[in-house]
Amino acid sequence: MKVNLRAGSRVALVLLAFCSSLAARDLNQDEALALRQQGVILPLEDLLHQAMGRYPGSRLLEAELEKKHGRYAYEVELVTTEGVVREIKLDASTGVLIKDEED
Template sequence: MKFRRITALLLVLVCGIASAPGIARDLDQDEALRLRREGVIMPFEQLMQHVGKAYPGSTLLEAELEEEDGVLVYEVEILTTSGVVRELELDARNGNILKDEEDD
């Protein structure tokens, strides 16, 4: 009986965590390519033009396409010309910068 209660509690916790807002789902390259072909997201090169305007001469370090609360975003890390690493989130549909902060 005690084992069933613990199992039930763990199941509720796991389901609650999986459905909690703010949890991002990484999309793989096949999904990204399909979304680009379907016109759901902009080509990555165009999105990076927004970053280039905000941080001219910056270097791309890492990029991931994620779905956060139903919104497709690119999480991008760049190295600025002043040597600062910044983490940005870009709306994958239009390139708008949603988040811009110095990375720790």
């Protein structure tokens, strides 16, 4: 039985490209600013206020804007007054809570 490795390689590359397109992509600050100016996403300050309000007195560790499955989300990492690190994910266009879990 003879196998055409070239065809198999092409299929693998297509699958890899497809799967990569489904993975989350972090956006840089210029992209975030452009999306904000276009009205596609809410101001980061509003979403940070919402996230931090869930845990009064918490400190911000990190905030990232990502795009996954065509949807923009802010992932906010914070540390609570008890020293627990939380990961909060908010829809960047609507502010709806997607996830709040201990990290």
